[in-house]
Amino acid sequence: MEPPVPDRIEIDSVNKQYQGGVQALHDISLKVGAGRFLVLLGPSGSGKSTLLRCLGGIERPTAGTISIDGSVVASERSYVPPEQRDLAMVFQDFALWPHMTVAENVAFALRRRRTSKSEALSHARAMLERVGLHIHTARYPHELSGGEQQRVALARALVAKPGLMLFDEPLSSLDANLRERLRVEIGTLVREQGATAVYITHDQGEAFALGDEIGVLQSGRLIQHGTPEEIYRTPATPFVARFTGVAGTLQGYVQGPGPAGPGPVTVVVPSTDPDRSLELAGNAMSELRPGEPVRVMLRPTATRICRSGSRPARLRGRILDGAFHGRGYDYAVEIGEGVQLMGVFDRRRFDRGSVVDMFVHQGGTLVFPDDGEREAPSLAADAVVTAADPSALVWSGRLDHRNGHDAVVGAGELREEQ
Amino acid sequence: MSRKARLSVRAAVISAVSVLIGVMASVAAASGGAVKAHSSMPTLVVYSAQGYDKSVVTAFSKATGIPTKLDDNSTGPLLTQIEASKNNPNWGLLWVDGDTAFASLDQQHMLMRGFEPMVHWTKLAKSLLPADKSYTPSGLTAMAVMVYDKTKVTVPPTSWQQLLSAKWKGAVGMNDPSQSGPTYPFIAGIMQHLGGVAKGKAYFAKLKANGLVVNPTNGPTLQALTNGQIKLALVQSSAGVGAALGDKNLVVKYLNPATLLPGVMGIDAKAPAAVQKEAEKCEQFVLAKAGQKAMQSGDPTGDSLYYPVITGVKPLKGLPPLAMVKTQRLNPYVWGKRESAINSWFDTSIK
Amino acid sequence: MSFASPADPGSAALKGPRSRVLTTRPGIGSLLQAAFWIVLFLIILLPCLAFLVLAVSPRLFLQGNSYFTLHYLAAAFTGQTAVAIGNSLWVSAVTALIGVGVAFPVAWITSRTDIPGRGLITAGMWLVLLLPSWLPSLGWIRLVQLDGVMYRIGLNLPFVTHSILGPFGVVLVLGIRNVPFSYLAISTALAGMGQEFEDAARVHGATRMQSIRVVAPIIAPAIWSAIAIGFAESVSDFGVAATLAYTSNFSLGTYQLYAAINNFPPSFPTAASMAWLLVASVGVPLALQARALRGRSYAVLSGRSRQVIRRHLDLRARAAALSLIGLFFLIALGVPAFGAISGSLMADYGGSFALSTANYTAVLHSSVLINPLLRSALYGVITASITVVLGYIAARRLTQTRTRSTKVLDFLLLAAVAIPSVIFAAGYIMAYNLPFLSHIGINLYQTVGLLIIAYSASSLPTNARILVGNVSQLQASLQDAARVHGAKPLRAWLRGVAPLISRPLLYAWLLTFTGVFLELPISQLLYAPSQPPVSVAIEDNLSNYHFGIGTAQSVFAVLLALLVVVCVTGAYRLLAPRGWRRIGAASA
Structure with missing residues (x-):
């Protein structure tokens, strides 16, 4: 457990309705401790931007209260304009004023500190030096690269040492390499200053890397709020699970005899052959009745390709594609017509079309009641591996799921990997 | 609106617009080509x-x-x-x-x-x-006739000199020669009558001092008369008589001499x-x-x-009847050359 | 780069399309570019120069005795002409600032708040723009002149009369006329400027007003361009000069220029000298603009389309804003409408408010009276269509990277805005009625063709200037995207570009249409005999003292123009694909 810290931000039953009736925020309540780094994660349209803008004072909630440092900044009766909230913000498209030099842009944020102009400029230069841009102070924003511009925006946000910093998808318009480096810089600089930060993104990688805590938003509602670990291990809804990384989804039902969960549970996943079905041990996210239809979501870490001597295989599939990234490969494995597992990691190289056996960890197997949202295609009969089947082998032949389980063709050549 | 209804509205608008353009085109062509029948003669x-x-x-x-x-x-x-x-x-x-x-x-x-x-x-x-x-x-x-409203003016002036009297202060209106073609002959006529350009200029200067109102052309001068801004309008005879035909209270009188x-x-x-x-x-x-x-x-x-x-x-x-009026003729070859100079003098000094 | 081998016709045919694009595209491009410059030279530069050269060389067109003299230019700096030009310059400067000063807050309110009736405000601005400037002028005169409507309804306010019939009134009417130009330029710029620039200022400590101050310079190019065009429009205006300014004895340059031409014999060299001064004067705002914007970039458009978040106005703010904007429209539109309508309902020489519809009936029942209306409508349709194409091309050129040729084009177009249209018309006679043209059988003078070309040339500069704002927001990639996906250039333009600027093009078309429809000076000097445009017919009636008929005809003309505006915008709503209509809706 984290040590208890005083709450710096308190959001209480905040609603926001736009003209025209669009409800952007539904009853959001949230507390953030001082010095904490909160990441709001959600797809576009989830309301995360609106929530951030309400915090910044750029927008006013239609109902509910927002307090910063114990004083109410927005409620039905009162509203503190953004310039009086002592915060700073980094924008997605940088929002650097094109007619001001880099130094002027940064120095602007010091106006509320009532520093003299020359003092402000020298502070600004110091801050720019901190982000590695001191040689560009006299230039105009359009003369800088995208990454440099975002550094200027970061310097502008940091220079006045505000108690609260807001980040509106600051990295989304940068390329991957730059994104990673700037993300580290943001994390370091913000923590160095001890500021509280609220950061919105739709990128779960960014969220897990930066956040002390993560809030997941969907359609204007806060679905879950917790540490990255909590979010990953016990997602509140299939949506949260999906948004934080799922390799594949299967449909099944709870195996008897009595009610189970939350916690360990056994589910049965039927295949195209009524006589062959997959039994899986998973983690139920809520209480389940025996026989209740469920949705099984596999984290990418849940499935591994078998080696000789490893745990017994449960699934057999055909490699569709593999993406090499230095340490190994992320594979897409087909386990039924239209059923795929994404991001199955292995260090070994398999050719496309190779048939592999996989085992499944209980920890990464998330079991939710079936929301009936859409029906997942069925598992292929020969993707189910039982004790009677040969295991831990890689088949270099072709697997044809359409013709039943004896359709492994050209399987004469067996290759055992180490 | 249903898609079908929308389409038919579209069709209707398109046909209406094309018909409109067609009509305009034919009107333009017809009015231009009305007398084209005799192509052997030049136009x-x-x-x-x-x-x-x-x-x-x-x-x-x-x-x-x-x-x-x-x-x-x-x-x-x-x-x-x-x-x-x-x-x-x-x-x-x-x-x-x-x-x-x-x-x-x-x-x-x-x-x-x-x-x-x-x-x-x-x-x-x-x-x-x-x-x-x-x-x-x-x-x-003739240039100019004097037009007045008999309900407002019972004893009209009878000579050009009387227009300078205090009785007609701010009551006399005339046209601007730089806007109204017939007005230069009137000014020139007064000058000729009074014995030269300089004397004429002096006369108009006095007229100005007496509150002369200058309007662009005959029409506005007559409007100034009918709406009461002035009492005596000095305009071209055709315009003055035309106005009198439309408004029975208006009277047209000549002052001697009238310039032809x-x-x-x-x-x-x-x-x-x-x-x-x-x-x-x-x-x-x-x-x-x-x-x-x-x-x-x-x-x-x-x-x-x-x-x-x-x-x-x-x-x-x-x-x-013109017979009752003393008329004078300007020699156009003499007064034509002075037009531009006199008009700009009027523009800067009288208007 | 060419892989096509001419030796084998079969393979050439196969490879043809690709290699043709690669090898001949620059050829066609530069050819089109040359054609564009030739057209500009022929329809704007040549006629203007033909006239302007008279200032120093009257004998060239038999207008004087000397082949070279500075006498006329020197004379323009003296006496009444100097006073008039001085008046024109300060009035234009002040009205340009008024235009921006009024338009900026209105544009801000309509593009950044949820004030109701935003569409109406924009439509109203277009309406103000579409009215010829003499109309509000006459409306004011009728209203405030001694014994005018104001006095007849019992308001005895001589100080109002004195201030309206004087420099104040002239500045007021011309200033109002400049508002729509600025409004369009500024609201386009605001639409392109993301909300986040203000947000950034707010969260870093600026109050609402301060944040406007911070971001206002971002749209400096639009503001400067609005000032420049406002200045040029006022300098060349004749409608107010000949009505309100004339009645007030407040002499403006264009009026003096007209007087020089209208006098007999006309002094073209004097008029040309004054035109030189007016044209040269637009160099001042252009130079200021260049100085102010040098070395900075104002490109704030990223490819992302941003949702504009409108600030909610509370009831009080809303009422205040609406009543101020309402006041503006009352002055800008109410007065001229009142003037024209009250005038047309008065019988000729009617001294009272005796209303009569006889004049309207007469117009409707006489082909002599109604044909000019239809004829001018046709001229307007043709001219507007030509001008919008040329204006779009010019705007494209203006928004490309600054080279010497775009700078020349920029000055040329603005200078052309500043040229009074009588100069255009007289220049057209000089340039296109040369004896040698007649010898080779080309007789252009007093033909419908030349009239329409002159109309197009005189409306092109304003048209291009109005389109610049929107065209500058287009990204080249849009058209390229269509091209690389296999569309031919025209199709690529229609698919990739036209949807984005269809609305501004539509408005530019309407602006040209209404401008041409009621245009007088060019019509008077260039119209084809026996085919009078409506303005000539109206002027003819007015000058022959048929005021009722003339005014009724002008009311019909304005109504017809409005009808066309309504029909065309309505047809656009019905016919244009949905996506076309959505895009640009915020700005136009």
Whole structure:
């Protein structure tokens, strides 16, 4: 457990309705401790931007209260304009004023500190030096690269040492390499200053890397709020699970005899052959009745390709594609017509079309009641591996799921990997 | 709206717009090509500022079969066109009020000389014929008549000098010569009557000191009279009489002397001979019975109120007889040259 | 780069399309570019120069005795002409600032707040723009002149009369006329400027007003361009000069220039000298603009389309804003409408408010009176269509990277805005009625063709200037995207570009249409005999004292123009694909 810290931000039953009736925020309540780094994660349209803008004072909630440092900044009766909230913000498209030099842009944020102009400029230069841009102070924003511009925006946000910093998808318009480096810089600089930060993104990688805590938003509602670990291990809804990384989804039902969960549970996943079905041990996210239809979501870490001597295989599939990234490969494995597992990691190289056996960890197997949202295609009969089947082998032949389980063709050549 | 309904609305709008454009195109074509039937004869282009020009030109074209086109504009733009296009003129016959402009064109050798229609001129008209026969009077108006409202003015002034009295302070209105063609002859006429440019200038300066109101043209001056801004309007006779025909309270009086302002026709010296011949026919037509009839019916409350220049044609009813008035003639060759200078003096000193 | 081998016709045919694009595209491009410059030279530069050269060389077109003299230019700096030009310059400067000063807050309110009736405000601005300037002028005169409507209804306010019939009134009317130009330029710029620039200022400590101050310079290019065009429009205006300014004895340059031409014999060299001064004067705002914007970039458009978040106005703010904007429209539209309508209902020389519909009936029943209306409508349709194409091309050129040729084009177009249209018309006579043209059988003067070309040339500069704002927001990639996906250039333009600027093009078309429809000076000097446009017909009636008919005709003309505006915008709503209509809706 984290040590208890005083709450710096308190959001209480905040609603926001736009003209025209669009409800952007539904009853959001949230507390953030001082010095904490909160990441709001959600797809576009989830309301995360609106929530951030309400915090910044750029927008006013239609109902509910927002307090910063114990004083109410927005409620039905009162509203503190953004310039009086002592915060700073980094924008997605940088929002650097094109007619001001880099130094002027940064120095602007010091106006509320009532520093003299020359003092402000020298502070600004110091801050720019901190982000590695001191040689560009006299230039105009359009003369800088995208990454440099975002550094200027970061310097502008940091220079006045505000108690609260807001980040509106600051990295989304940068390329991957730059994104990673700037993300580290943001994390370091913000923590160095001890500021509280609220950061919105739709990128779960960014969220897990930066956040002390993560809030997941969907359609204007806060679905879950917790540490990255909590979010990953016990997602509140299939949506949260999906948004934080799922390799594949299967449909099944709870195996008897009595009610189970939350916690360990056994589910049965039927295949195209009524006589062959997959039994899986998973983690139920809520209480389940025996026989209740469920949705099984596999984290990418849940499935591994078998080696000789490893745990017994449960699934057999055909490699569709593999993406090499230095340490190994992320594979897409087909386990039924239209059923795929994404991001199955292995260090070994398999050719496309190779048939592999996989085992499944209980920890990464998330079991939710079936929301009936859409029906997942069925598992292929020969993707189910039982004790009677040969295991831990890689088949270099072709697997044809359409013709039943004896359709492994050209399987004469067996290759055992180490 | 359903998709189908929307489509049919679309179709309707498209067809309506195309029909509209078609109609406009055919109207433009029809009005342009009305007299194209006689393609063997060249087209006579008449530049005219007269209110009756449309009916006269139509009647002429109908009577003779000569294809005719009319550039119907105010005198100013017509003369601008003629001056700007003088190295390659497009006009055949020019017909506007005031012989000073014609004298000036004649001095620039822009008018065909030596043609005089075969008509019986009145005595007054004869005095207006130029020696080189470079232009032809078609009718007479006088500049200026005094118009007043008899319900408001019971004892009108009887001489030009009386206009300077305190009784008429702020009550006299006239036109601006730089906007109104017939007004320069009026100013020049006063100058001639008083014995020279300097004396005339002094007179207008006194008139200004007495609150002279200058409006652009006859129309606004008469409006200033009817809406009570002034009590005495000094305007062209045709305009004044026309106004009096429409408003029974208005009275038209002449002050002595009235300056004669002929309506004048002239033929382009550079026009092809065939066109010049057509223009001669046109002048002849204008001064014949049919032409006079068209002139007198074309603009009965305006320019048709002229004094005929040929014997046997009576002026329209409502025109005060010219015989009771002392009239004077300006020598256009003398006064034409002074026009520009006097107009700018008026613009800077009187207006 | 060419892989096509001419030896084998079969393979050439196969490879043809690709290699043709690669090898001949620059050829066609530069050919089109050359054609564009030739057209500009022929329809704007040549006629203007033909006239302007008279200032120093009157004899060239038989307008004087000397082949070279500075007499006329020197004379323009003296006496009444100097006073008039001085008046024109200060009035234009002040009205340009008024235009921006009024338009900026209105544009801000309509593009950044949820004020109701935003569409109406924009439509109203277009309406103000579409009215010829003499109309509000006459409306004011009728209203405030001694014994005018104001006095007849019992308001005895001589100080109002004195201030309206004087420099104040002239500045007021011309200033109002400049508002729509600025409004369009600024609201386009605001639409392109993301909300986040203000947000950034707010969260870093600026109050609402301060944040406007911070971001206002971002749209400096639009503001400067609005000032420049406002200045040029006022300098060349004749409608107010000949009505309100004339009545007030307040002499403006264009009026003096007209007087020089209208006098007999006309002094073209004097008019040309004054035109030189007016044209040269637009160099001042252009130079200021260049100085102010030098070395900075104002490109704030990223490819992302941003949702504009409108600030909610509370009831009080809303009422205040609406009543101020309402006041503006009352002055800008109410007065001229009142003037024209009250005038047309009065019988000729009617001294009282005796209303009469006889004049309207007469117009409707006489083909002589109604044909000019239809004829001018047709001229307007043709001219507007030509001008919008040329204006779009010019705007494209203006928004490309600054080279010497775009700078020349920029000055040329703005200078052309500043040229009074009578100069255009007289220049057309000089340039296109040369004897040698007649010798080779080309007789253009007093033909419908030349009239329409002159109309197009005189409306092109304003048209291009209005389109620049929207065209500058287009990204080249849009058209390229269509091209690389296999569309031919025209199709690529229609698919990739036209949807984005269809609305501004539509408005530019309407602006040209209404401008041409009621245009007087060019019509007077260039119209084809026997085919008078409506303005000439109206002027003819007015000058022959048929005021009722003339005014009724002008009311019909304005109504017809409005009808066309309504029909065309309505047809656009019905016919244009949905996506076309959505895009640009915020800005136009």
